[in-house]
Amino acid sequence: MEQAVSPTPVTRTPNRTDAKDKPRRFDAPSRLEIITGIIVALFLLGFPSLNPGYRILSLSITTAFTAVALYGLALQFGQAGIMSVGHAAVMGIGAYTAAILATKLGVGFWLALPLSAIMSALVAGLIGLPSLRVSGQHYIIITFCFCALLVIALTNGGSFTGAATGLDVGSIDPVFGLSFDRLKNAYYLVIVALLLCILAYYLITNSSYGRTLRAIRENEPLARAVGIKTGFHKIGVLMVSGAFAGVAGILQAYYLHHIAPNLYGAFPSLYLALMVMLGGARLLYGPLIGAVIVTFLPEIMHLDPIDSRIAYGVGLLVVILLLPGGVSAGLLSMCRWLGRLNHKRDPNGRA
Amino acid sequence: MEIFIQQLINSLSVASVTILIGIGITLIFGLAGIVNFAHGEFLMVGGMVTWFLVNAGLNFFVALFGAMILVGALGFAAERGLFRFTLDRPMNGFIMSIGLSVILQHVVIRIFNEVQKTIPDPVGQVWVVGGVNIIAMRAIVVAITAIVVALTYFGISRSRYGVALRASIADQDTAALMGIPVRKYVTGVFIYGSVLAGLGGALMIALFPITPFTGSVVIIRGFAVSLIGGLGNVGGAVVGGLLLGLVDGLSAGYGSPEWTDAYSLVLMIAVLIIRPQGLLGWNTGTARQLKNSQ
Amino acid sequence: MAALEITGLQKRFGGVVALNGIDLSVDPTRITGIIGPNGSGKTTLFNVIVGAHKPSAGRISWRETDITGKSPATIASQGLVRTFQQAMSFSTLSVRENVTIACEHGRPHGGAGLRWSSPEEILDFVGLSGLGDQTAGSMPFGNLRRLGIAIALGTNPLLLLLDEPAAGLNQTEVAQLMELILQLPKVGIGVCLIDHDMFLMSGLCERLTVLNFGTKIAEGPPAVVLNDPKVKEVYLGNEL
Numbered sequence: 001m002e003q004a005v006s007p008t009p010v011t012r013t014p015n016r017t018d019a020k021d022k023p024r025r026f027d028a029p030s031r032l033e034i035i036t037g038i039i040v041a042l043f044l045l046g047f048p049s050l051n052p053g054y055r056i057l058s059l060s061i062t063t064a065f066t067a068v069a070l071y072g073l074a075l076q077f078g079q080a081g082i083m084s085v086g087h088a089a090v091m092g093i094g095a096y097t098a099a100i101l102a103t104k105l106g107v108g109f110w111l112a113l114p115l116s117a118i119m120s121a122l123v124a125g126l127i128g129l130p131s132l133r134v135s136g137q138h139y140i141i142i143t144f145c146f147c148a149l150l151v152i153a154l155t156n157g158g159s160f161t162g163a164a165t166g167l168d169v170g171s172i173d174p175v176f177g178l179s180f181d182r183l184k185n186a187y188y189l190v191i192v193a194l195l196l197c198i199l200a201y202y203l204i205t206n207s208s209y210g211r212t213l214r215a216i217r218e219n220e221p222l223a224r225a226v227g228i229k230t231g232f233h234k235i236g237v238l239m240v241s242g243a244f245a246g247v248a249g250i251l252q253a254y255y256l257h258h259i260a261p262n263l264y265g266a267f268p269s270l271y272l273a274l275m276v277m278l279g280g281a282r283l284l285y286g287p288l289i290g291a292v293i294v295t296f297l298p299e300i301m302h303l304d305p306i307d308s309r310i311a312y313g314v315g316l317l318v319v320i321l322l323l324p325g326g327v328s329a330g331l332l333s334m335c336r337w338l339g340r341l342n343h344k345r346d347p348n349g350r351a
Numbered sequence: 352m353e354i355f356i357q358q359l360i361n362s363l364s365v366a367s368v369t370i371l372i373g374i375g376i377t378l379i380f381g382l383a384g385i386v387n388f389a390h391g392e393f394l395m396v397g398g399m400v401t402w403f404l405v406n407a408g409l410n411f412f413v414a415l416f417g418a419m420i421l422v423g424a425l426g427f428a429a430e431r432g433l434f435r436f437t438l439d440r441p442m443n444g445f446i447m448s449i450g451l452s453v454i455l456q457h458v459v460i461r462i463f464n465e466v467q468k469t470i471p472d473p474v475g476q477v478w479v480v481g482g483v484n485i486i487a488m489r490a491i492v493v494a495i496t497a498i499v500v501a502l503t504y505f506g507i508s509r510s511r512y513g514v515a516l517r518a519s520i521a522d523q524d525t526a527a528l529m530g531i532p533v534r535k536y537v538t539g540v541f542i543y544g545s546v547l548a549g550l551g552g553a554l555m556i557a558l559f560p561i562t563p564f565t566g567s568v569v570i571i572r573g574f575a576v577s578l579i580g581g582l583g584n585v586g587g588a589v590v591g592g593l594l595l596g597l598v599d600g601l602s603a604g605y606g607s608p609e610w611t612d613a614y615s616l617v618l619m620i621a622v623l624i625i626r627p628q629g630l631l632g633w634n635t636g637t638a639r640q641l642k643n644s645q
Numbered sequence: 646m647a648a649l650e651i652t653g654l655q656k657r658f659g660g661v662v663a664l665n666g667i668d669l670s671v672d673p674t675r676i677t678g679i680i681g682p683n684g685s686g687k688t689t690l691f692n693v694i695v696g697a698h699k700p701s702a703g704r705i706s707w708r709e710t711d712i713t714g715k716s717p718a719t720i721a722s723q724g725l726v727r728t729f730q731q732a733m734s735f736s737t738l739s740v741r742e743n744v745t746i747a748c749e750h751g752r753p754h755g756g757a758g759l760r761w762s763s764p765e766e767i768l769d770f771v772g773l774s775g776l777g778d779q780t781a782g783s784m785p786f787g788n789l790r791r792l793g794i795a796i797a798l799g800t801n802p803l804l805l806l807l808d809e810p811a812a813g814l815n816q817t818e819v820a821q822l823m824e825l826i827l828q829l830p831k832v833g834i835g836v837c838l839i840d841h842d843m844f845l846m847s848g849l850c851e852r853l854t855v856l857n858f859g860t861k862i863a864e865g866p867p868a869v870v871l872n873d874p875k876v877k878e879v880y881l882g883n884e885l
Contacts, residue, residue: 130620313452314450
């Protein structure tokens with residue numbers, strides 16, 4: 001039984017600077033994390049060599065940039081506890097920024113990329129301001145409305161936004177002679193973006209900044225009481241999440257070569273929320289798993305779009321009721337359980 | 352003048368549907384903190400059921416009751432099977448309601464199809480009141496809604512259950528300590544809100560075509576109305592609904608129609624930011640959470 | 646030298662006057678206490694001091710800086726830290742992470758550097774040694790209270806405001822709490838605490854301030870204050 005020990009009198013010299021216990025800026029990755037990271041990266045990069053075919057490769061590209069947006073959502077919700085059902089709208093800001101820059105100012109992909117990220121981050125920060133004044137559920141409704149508002153604004157934007165038909169987007173300027181109109185090269189580009197994004201997500205969550213976000217999520221008044229500027233950090237994480245969404249948006253724009261307002265409305269936002277919950281908003285590969293499941297399950301099970309959406313909905317209900325951490329948490333538990341079984345059977349009696 | 356009165360009745364009939372689901376949303380959110388995204392789909396299902404029954408030969412008003420009963424049962428099932436488990440973590444309930452709304456939309460598409468549904472005007476008359484031609488059905492919609500609102504309002508303010516309900520909305524823990532079976536009220540309010548949504552759907556299809564996606568259009572207005580009025584406040588939902596109806600009417604008459612929806616959204620965001628408890632808001636349970644989180 | 650000076654503090658919530666003009670000086674090198682019946686404004690006083698509520702009138706100064714109306718995070722980073730009446734923690738995180746978070750936001754004050762160099766040292770100090778991997782929310786209440794203090798200590802405070810730290814503890818735990826609190830001035834942390842447990846308060850505090858209906862009605866060493874007829878009247882029916 002955990003019986004609290006009487007406090008140690010402070011007459012001893014407390015200078016036992018144990019390097020292991022000191023709070024650090026970034027946590028060192030464990031060996032397991034490094035190994036799984038390398039495996040995932042190698043698999044994703046090597047995937048085209050398995051000759052998956054045009055359709056699967058296209059779906060993979062879609063999965064990848066959707067996952068980028070999901071990582072942003074996982075940061076703001078999984079870490080800081082701020083849910084949004086307007087995330088697609090923030091993607092839309094990135095996409096439309098890129099498209100308008102291309103059509104009106106002739107700015108190409110590479111220059112537009114940081115600009116899209118910045119623009120999305122700014123807008124995300126702006127619509128995040130109400131979250132400081134209202135509760136989480138009120139804020140969700142505000143994000144939902146923002147989405148609807150954006151669609152209305154885009155549809156009525158005349159020739160500037162291409163109105164209801166939308167805008168066409170050209171190709172990505174080739175780099176070192178590599179043309180991104182080739183599907184394989186487009187895939188590599190998006191996968192590199194995804195891997196960088198996963199790395200950024202990892203660094204954020206495994207650092208003191210990640211702990212700060214989790215503190216805000218767990219107990220906001222207590223976080224304030226230890227000196228955390230909660231308002232500042234909430235807007236900050238929303239902006240970082242917005243930047244991720246902006247990158248996803250510009251990638252989507254240049255992949256589809258055409259964007260329209262209905263891509264960024266309420267439904268897409270709801271599906272993003274659905275995907276991140278399904279995959280798991282707190283674990284490292286949760287968002288990726290969520291994107292993969294939603295994109296590939298209908299393919300594998302040959303479901304038509306309607307049945308697959310019903311499946312998503314049911315899957316979400318099941319996850320919330322039984323597996324609140326998402327599929328990734330379920331997989332992790334399963335691995336741990338298998339690991340324990342394994343150890344139990346070990347005749348050498350490794351604990 | 353004639354046109355003005357007709358416009359008034361038109362706007363009121365649209366506002367009526369919004370008020371009906373707004374009441375449901377405000378009571379459910381106010382009492383249990385549950386944001387039910389699928390509430391719009393409840394309305395849509397009510398409309399679809401009405402369409403189906405009318406096409407099967409039933410009288411409209413019989414079909415209307417059928418819709419109310421069926422959607423009420425749906426709400427009961429949702430509360431018992433899903434939302435009941437998330438009362439202590441409302442965010443999960445909200446996310447589940449997203450899943451539920453997706454399921455309902457697509458099941459309806461499966462059973463019927465995506466094409467919009469209409470029914471012929473059930474009454475098909477034009478009344479002449481004081482020299483003004485009014486489409487009877489629209490006036491009936493407004494009248495039915497007014498009766499329901501009055502019943503709800505008096506039920507909540509006068510009856511024993513109403514007082515207990517308002518107490519639970521104001522402070523759930525204290526109400527429970529005083530012996531009020533709060534959980535039962537949550538279920539009851541859910542059923543009531545769903546029945547109203549079913550009614551709203553039936554009335555709606557009597558006036559306008561509906562599609563499986565009508566729910567998501569309507570839910571935004573439902574949220575707007577209950578948030579503007581103040582959660583848990585039935586009178587507030589009515590005021591909110593009338594306000595939005597006014598904004599719509601003005602916008603259709605004088606503004607640009609494409610921005611109509613935008614005005615109500617902006618209005619709601621403004622209210623949420625300036626006065627989060629709503630125009631008529633009380634110190635509801637959720638408002639208390641709000642305060643505690645500051 | 647009193648580092649926490651409060652003058653004329655008033656706080657109204659709508660029509661209710663919670664604090665009615667309080668003057669208080671808190672010495673950061675000692676243990677002082679605030680007592681009073683329920684509703685006398687003790688927790689409100691703490692809330693206003695640390696910035697959770699804005700005062701309706703009055704001035705609060707900490708280490709010769711005016712902190713009236715500043716935010717809790719700012720005040721905490723200046724070394725004035727409070728614990729909560731409810732046992733607060735970052736519940737799904739581990740005990741060690743709870744303290745680590747506080748440490749990462751602690752600031753050195755007055756050239757003295759950080760008092761503890763690791764979360765483990767703080768856990769040892771409060772008596773939670775070896776429990777670093779436990780999930781905070783799953784701990785028994787007594788340990789949660791210690792954790793609350795550990796978290797506050799992680800911020801490297803100069804003055805700790807403890808809000809009813811003995812509430813919910815049994816006699817043994819209260820005695821252990823007293824031992825712990827007595828250690829704090831020895832490491833340079835002043836304590837001002839609110840509680841109802843008179844045994845604790847008279848045993849710990851060098852000075853007591855008594856509040857009633859938001860007004861200070863007595864102040865001084867416990868022996869004097871607890872025998873003051875005004876104070877006894879206010880606590881009529883309670884054992885002192």
